[in-house]
Each structure stands twice: as structure tokens, then as C-alpha cells.
Amino acid sequence: MKLAVVVQRYGADIGGGAELHARYVAEHLARHAEVEVLTTCARDYVTWRNELAPGVEVINGVPVRRFAVRAPRDPQRFGRQSELVFEHPHSVNDELAWLDAEGPASRTLIRYIEAHQDAYDFLLFFSFRYYHAYHGCRAAAPRAVLVPTAERDPAVGVGLFGPIFRGVRALMYNSHEEQAMLQAVSGNQAVPGVVVGIGSEIPDAVDPGRFRQKYGLNGRFALYVGRIDRNKGCDELFAFFQAYVRQASSPLTLVLIGQSVLPVPSHPQIRHLGFLDDADKFDALAAADLLIMPSYYESLSMVTLEAWALGRPVLANAHCHVLKGQCLRSNAGLYYADYQEFAATLRALESDGALRTALGDRGRSFFGRHYAWPVIEGKYLDLLGQLAREDRQAGGRRPHAIAPLPGWFARRAATLPPAREVLTRATAREAAASRPAPAIPREAHA
Amino acid sequence: MAEFNIRADAVDVEQIMQQIRSRIRDKRGVDYTEEQIQAMAGVKLEQFLDPRGVRSDMVAQFRSSRPTEPVPTFTFDDTTLYDSHRTVVRWIRRLLRPLLKLFFNPNPLIQALHIQATLNADTVARRDLDALYYEVMHNLVLEMTRLSIDVKNLKMRVESLSSRLDFNERRARALESVVQYRSTPEADRPAVEAAPAEPRSSEPRGAEPRAAEPRAIQPRPEAAAGAAPEGPGQRSRRRRRRRGRRGTGTGQPASEPGGAPGGAGPASADEGHEPAEAGYAAGEAEHESPSPRDVPEGPDGGTPDSGDREP
Numbered sequence: 001m002k003l004a005v006v007v008q009r010y011g012a013d014i015g016g017g018a019e020l021h022a023r024y025v026a027e028h029l030a031r032h033a034e035v036e037v038l039t040t041c042a043r044d045y046v047t048w049r050n051e052l053a054p055g056v057e058v059i060n061g062v063p064v065r066r067f068a069v070r071a072p073r074d075p076q077r078f079g080r081q082s083e084l085v086f087e088h089p090h091s092v093n094d095e096l097a098w099l100d101a102e103g104p105a106s107r108t109l110i111r112y113i114e115a116h117q118d119a120y121d122f123l124l125f126f127s128f129r130y131y132h133a134y135h136g137c138r139a140a141a142p143r144a145v146l147v148p149t150a151e152r153d154p155a156v157g158v159g160l161f162g163p164i165f166r167g168v169r170a171l172m173y174n175s176h177e178e179q180a181m182l183q184a185v186s187g188n189q190a191v192p193g194v195v196v197g198i199g200s201e202i203p204d205a206v207d208p209g210r211f212r213q214k215y216g217l218n219g220r221f222a223l224y225v226g227r228i229d230r231n232k233g234c235d236e237l238f239a240f241f242q243a244y245v246r247q248a249s250s251p252l253t254l255v256l257i258g259q260s261v262l263p264v265p266s267h268p269q270i271r272h273l274g275f276l277d278d279a280d281k282f283d284a285l286a287a288a289d290l291l292i293m294p295s296y297y298e299s300l301s302m303v304t305l306e307a308w309a310l311g312r313p314v315l316a317n318a319h320c321h322v323l324k325g326q327c328l329r330s331n332a333g334l335y336y337a338d339y340q341e342f343a344a345t346l347r348a349l350e351s352d353g354a355l356r357t358a359l360g361d362r363g364r365s366f367f368g369r370h371y372a373w374p375v376i377e378g379k380y381l382d383l384l385g386q387l388a389r390e391d392r393q394a395g396g397r398r399p400h401a402i403a404p405l406p407g408w409f410a411r412r413a414a415t416l417p418p419a420r421e422v423l424t425r426a427t428a429r430e431a432a433a434s435r436p437a438p439a440i441p442r443e444a445h446a
Numbered sequence: 447m448a449e450f451n452i453r454a455d456a457v458d459v460e461q462i463m464q465q466i467r468s469r470i471r472d473k474r475g476v477d478y479t480e481e482q483i484q485a486m487a488g489v490k491l492e493q494f495l496d497p498r499g500v501r502s503d504m505v506a507q508f509r510s511s512r513p514t515e516p517v518p519t520f521t522f523d524d525t526t527l528y529d530s531h532r533t534v535v536r537w538i539r540r541l542l543r544p545l546l547k548l549f550f551n552p553n554p555l556i557q558a559l560h561i562q563a564t565l566n567a568d569t570v571a572r573r574d575l576d577a578l579y580y581e582v583m584h585n586l587v588l589e590m591t592r593l594s595i596d597v598k599n600l601k602m603r604v605e606s607l608s609s610r611l612d613f614n615e616r617r618a619r620a621l622e623s624v625v626q627y628r629s630t631p632e633a634d635r636p637a638v639e640a641a642p643a644e645p646r647s648s649e650p651r652g653a654e655p656r657a658a659e660p661r662a663i664q665p666r667p668e669a670a671a672g673a674a675p676e677g678p679g680q681r682s683r684r685r686r687r688r689r690g691r692r693g694t695g696t697g698q699p700a701s702e703p704g705g706a707p708g709g710a711g712p713a714s715a716d717e718g719h720e721p722a723e724a725g726y727a728a729g730e731a732e733h734e735s736p737s738p739r740d741v742p743e744g745p746d747g748g749t750p751d752s753g754d755r756e757p
Binding site for chain 1: 457458459460462463466467469470
């Protein structure tokens with residue numbers, strides 16, 4: 001079986017959830033199939049500047065074919081188009097212009113996919129919201145398997161993506177919440193889909209003592225790992241944490257790991273260590289008493305899974321449906337919706353060692369059952385094998401199921417509702433039809 | 447916070463979150479949404495406000511008292527009666543005005559209508575002001591409702607805090623007594639070891655001394671010394687304990703049979719550690735009936751003196 005992984009950026013040193021997700025999947029599937037990565041020359045997800053050379057290189061044993069981006073992103077144009085598409089009635093052309101402004105617009109990549117799609121059995125497209133995924137899925141619809149990595153943000157409600165969600169061969173979801181959201185938005189229940197998620201490269205041995213010694217951390221501490229950004233809920237975390245230590249007279253320290261976009265408050269109990277390598281990160285996770293995930297939007301928090309893999313409990317933002325759902329399914333984390341809940345849950349986790357241990361144990365077993373690499377690889381291979389069997393049964397005929405774009409006039413009619421409104425309506429539908437997230441059967445625990 | 451009863455194989459995050467939320471609700475009372483407060487302000491105001499002070503249907507009455515039809519208004523001055531949009535007519539009327547005044551005096555009429563027009567204008571202006579008053583009153587009623595709920599919650603919190611304070615005081619007294627009790631083991635040891643070498647004169651001859659008796663009977667070194675120096679801390683601790691006993695009313699007089707100062711039971715619930723030592727004294731009293739002079743110390747190990755005895 002020959003597979004292509006199509007992703008907006010790719011590299012051993014490129015972080016970011018979806019990009020790392022794609023790299024892990026490519027490297028692990030390469031043990032079972034012939035895998036090639038198709039990506040752009042960009043390194044920076046804000047500008048999409050061409051920083052890497054086009055052509056083929058090999059990264060960790062996987063061939064990577066890069067294509068140049070036509071133009072870097074114009075933030076002002078992208079902001080205007082986003083405002084129009086998310087907040088106002090608009091046309092299909094407006095949405096296409098928004099997608100073009102978002103980038104990374106690489107026509108050469110799309111042309112390559114059109115020309116060479118027959119060379120691959122399946123193409124795995126990562127991150128539905130980018131140019132390469134939309135146009136790539138349209139170009140190779142019969143072979144397109146989408147890994148949407150969708151968060152609950154207005155981009156989900158953009159009208160262009162409905163036909164994509166309904167027309168690809170299969171979807172690999174990160175969580176049950178993501179699946180429910182996309183099904184509510186696009187009605188793609190008929191498309192084969194599997195909740196897979198992603199594993200992580202957990203080191204065999206971690207040294208929490210080394211981390212504590214290296215950074216001079218003695219007492220208990222809560223850890224945040226990720227970009228320190230308002231979009232990740234860090235401003236709220238700072239406010240809540242400072243109020244908590246003031247009111248509870250807690251000696252707990254908040255340790256932050258990651259690049260800072262938001263100013264970190266100057267507080268004796270808040271330590272920002274900057275960006276750390278993986279060894280330090282895993283040691284930090286092992287040394288921490290708990291991990292805090294304040295983000296409102298996550299499609300799948302890898303660091304949460306890593307904390308669970310190392311037996312650490314998680315305190316998550318309840319407004320993020322995915323994190324809350326994972327906490328409930330795993331029984332390995334608490335969540336908060338406001339300051340009172342933040343203070344009460346953090347107090348419980350800080351003061352109750354038995355609770356921390358119990359949640360951590362549940363997290364470790366949850367990770368082992370659902371996010372260990374053999375499980376992830378098995379889910380991918382099972383689904384791809386099933387699709388291949390369907391193709392063989394159909395005599396090699398693969399239907400092109402993505403609806404074409406409307407005509408010249410219809411594309412210019414501003415008849416599409418604001419994307420945020422679409423998402424809100426879908427969320428309401430989802431809530432109306434909601435049932436508790438599927439509980440993991442007891443026998444699966446064994 | 448009382449912690450959770452956790453077993454690793456039976457963690458239920460949903461249940462833990464329910465417990466946490468329930469505690470938050472208990473702490474801060476019930477949270478009301480804006481709609482609920484609006485409903486309470488409109489319907490159940492009498493439950494939260496003093497009905498003598500504020501009418502619960504005030505908002506409804508205020509709303510119903512506002513006229514729905516707009517009041518017509520006009521201006522009226524001394525030329526209005528003779529005015530016309532046609533210039534010729536206006537000119538003729540002005541020409542004939544002296545003639546008209548021969549028939550009747552229009553000035554009072556003009557003045558009255560002018561005043562009425564001014565009043566009408568004021569009324570119209572006042573309607574806007576009334577709308578503002580309505581908003582202010584409405585907000586005041588809402589705020590009063592909200593505040594009365596807050597007051598209720600704060601009262602509950604004060605009660606909760608005062609009970610916790612009482613509990614902490616009792617706990618502090620108990621801990622003080624524990625510290626006192628544990629500070630004397632070194633002083634106790636020589637007395638226990640020395641006991642067999644110095645049998646009591648009141649003990650029946652030939653009787654096997656019980657293991658516990660020597661310890662209870664023998665005075666501690668500082669007590670045996672009689673005039674052993676007594677620190678101011680011990681004295682004040684005894685005073686505090688005595689006050690506690692008086693407060694609880696469970697103390698026994700020192701002159702009771704066998705009653706060492708401090709009695710056969712703890713003076714209060716926070717002195718729960720004392721019965722062990724007091725038991726020794728009681729047991730001794732039962733078997734040996736020592737004179738009060740032979741019972742040298744209370745449970746605190748202090749030397750009894752006249753000033754420290756119960757009245």
C-alpha cells in the first residue's frame with residue numbers, strides 16, 4: 001500500500017499539533033506501508049514564507065516532497081476576509097478568497113496531487129481548514145482520507161467545507177466531540193469515520209529529580225505546556241491562579257513551558273521556563289503534580305495525553321468540549337468552568353494525594369488502551385484496509401462524491417450565512433440531540 | 447476541604463465534580479441567572495424585600511401607569527390666532543385685529559392657551575424623564591433583590607464561619623493540652639523507675655503492688671519537691687483550663703472522694719487525653735484512699751496549691 005500524507009508544514013523541528021500529528025502518523029505508518037509526505041516550503045504558520053527548499057528530502061526515513069507557496073499571507077487581508085466570512089452573510093467567492101488569504105496557497109502542490117494521485121492508494125490530508133486540504137481533497141476525492149483536526153471555531157461553519165466533509169472517502173477524528181460537531185455541521189454520518197487520535201513518543205525513563213534540580217523547583221507545582229497565548233486561555237489561567245494562591249494561601253507554583261505570545265505576569269509563584277526540548281518536557285510532566293489545560297479550543301491535546309501517559313492528573317477547561325469529554329471518558333482529570341470551580345478543583349488536586357494518584361493511574365491506563373501506538377496504527381490500517389477492500393469489490397471504480405462548486409452567478413450571490421451562526425446552530429442541534437459521550441465499555445478496560 | 451474517598455479502580459470524575467459543585471453551592475448559596483433575578487424581582491419580591499418598604503408590584507404598576515398614546519402638542523403665542531400660511535390672509539387679519547378687539551378681549555384666551563402649550567411641552571419632556579425614572583427604579587428593585595439574596599448568603603456564611611471558629615478554638619485548646627501532656631515524659635520516667643524502691647506507707651503489707659499504682663501514686667519530681675519552681679506558663683495554662691471547665695460546667699471539685707484536681711473525667715471535650723492519667727488517680731483513690739495531700743498533681747502535672755484548687 002502506498003500512502004501520501006499531505007500537510008501544511010512538515011519537519012523534525014516543526015512543532016504545532018497537527019504538524020506533529022502528521023509526522024508521527026507518517027513515521028509510524030511507514031513501518032507498515034510506503035509513505036511519502038507532500039507539503040509546502042513554509043516553516044512559519046503565520047506568514048507561510050518559503051523557508052525550505054522545494055524538492056525531496058528524507059526526514060526520519062520518510063521521503064518529504066516540498067512545494068513552494070505562491071505568496072506569503074497578508075494578515076490584513078486575511079483578517080478582513082475572516083471578519084466577512086465569520087460574521088456576515090457572504091458568497092461562495094468570499095469563502096474562496098478567505099481560503100486563499102489563509103494559505104498556504106500552493107498551486108504546484110495541488111497540481112502535483114491532481115497529476116499523481118493514481119500513484120497512491122490513499123492520501124491522508126491533515127487540517128481541513130487550510131488551502132492544501134480543501135483543494136487537495138477536491139483534486140483527489142476518491143482517495144482522500146481527511147484528518148480534520150477541527151476545533152470548535154467558526155471555520156467549521158464555512159460553507160465550502162460541508163461538501164468536503166461529506167465527500168471524502170473517510171475521516172479520522174481526534175475525539176468523539178470532534179466527530180459529533182462535524183456531523184452536526186455537515187451531516188456526514190454516512191462517511192466512514194473512526195475516532196483515532198494520536199499517540200506520543202513517551203520516553204521509557206524520565207527523571208523528575210533532574211528537572212527539579214535543573215530549574216530549582218522544590219515544592220509542588222502545576223504545569224502548563226504549550227504556546228502561552230490568549231487563544232489558549234492563558235490570560236484566564238493567570239488571573240485564576242493568582243487569585244487562587246492569594247485566597248487559599250497556597251504554596252503551589254505554576255510552571256509554564258512554551259513560547260510566550262502573552263506577557264507572563266511577574267509573580268513569585270509563576271515560573272516561565274521558555275521552550276524546552278522533549279527530554280525536559282517529559283521530565284517536567286513527570287515532576288509536576290498536575291497539568292493544567294486552560295484552552296477553550298482543542299481538537300486533541302497531545303500534552304494532556306502525555307501527562308496521562310506519565311500518570312499525572314489533568315485540570316482542564318470545561319468550555320473545551322474535547323478536553324472535558326476526555327476527562328470524563330478517562331476518569332483521569334477534573335475540569336472547571338469558572339473561578340470557583342477552578343479554585344475548588346485545584347485545591348482538591350493540590351491537597352489530596354490519593355485523588356492525584358488515582359486520577360493519574362486512570363490516565364495511564366486510558367492512554368495505554370486508546371493512544372498507544374499499536375492501537376493507533378491498527379485503527380489506521382484497519383480503516384485503510386477496509387477502504388481498499390471496498391475498492392476491490394467495486395472493481396476499482398471510485399466515486400467522486402464531492403459536490404462541484406456552484407455556477408458563476410451563484411458563486412457571487414451573498415446568500416451564505418455567517419460561519420459563526422452556522423456553528424452556533426449546529427452546536428444547538430448537537431446539544432438538542434446530545435447524549436452522554438459513549439462510555440468505554442467495561443470489558444474494554446480489561 | 448474534606449477530601450474525597452478515592453479508590454484507584456473506582457474513580458468517577460463526574461461524581462467528584464458533582465461533589466465539588468455541590469460544595470461550591472453550599473459555600474456561596476444559590477447562583478441565580480439574570481432571568482431568575484428578573485422573575486424574582488417581578489413576582490416574588492415580597493420573599494426578599496420588606497413588603498412594608500417596597501411594593502412588590504411596583505414595577506408592574508409603574509409600567510401600567512405610563513400612557514401608551516403620544517400626547518399631541520402645539521405652540522401658542524400672541525400671533526397664533528391670526529396666523530396663516532397665506533400671506534394675504536395673514537395681512538388682512540392683522541389689519542382687522544383692532545376691529546376684532548372691539549367685540550371681545552382675546553388676550554386672556556391667548557395667555558391661557560400659551561400657558562397650556564407650555565404645560566403640554568413640559569409633560570412631553572417629563573415623559574422622557576419618567577422613562578428614565580422607570581429604568582432607575584427598575585434597576586433599583588433588581589439591585590435590592592440581588593442584595594437581599596447576597597445578605598442572606600452572607601448571613602449563612604457568617605454562621606458557617608462562626609461555627610468553624612468555635613470548632614477551631616476547641617481544637618486549639620485540645621492541641622494545647624496535648625502539647626502539655628507530652629512535654630513531661632522525661633519528668634515522668636524517674637518517678638516510675640524510683641517507685642519500687644520507695645513503697646508507700648499506706649500500702650497494705652504483703653500485697654502485690656499493681657503495675658500502675660506506683661506511677662499514679664508517686665509524685666513527679668517537681669511535685670515531690672513541693673516547692674519546685676513553677677513556670678508562669680504552667681500557671682496560665684492551668685488558669686485557662688480552669689476557665690474551660692467552668693465554662694463547660696463539667697469540672698469536679700477537688701474535695702470529691704479521690705478527686706484530684708481536675709477530677710475523674712476530662713474537664714471539657716478538648717481534654718480527651720486526660721482520662722488515662724485521671725484514671726490512675728481514681729484507681730488509686732479506690733484502693734488506697736490517699737489523703738488530698740497524697741494526691742500531688744492534677745492531670746497537667748502541676749503542683750496543687752490553694753490558689754489553683756477548685757472552689
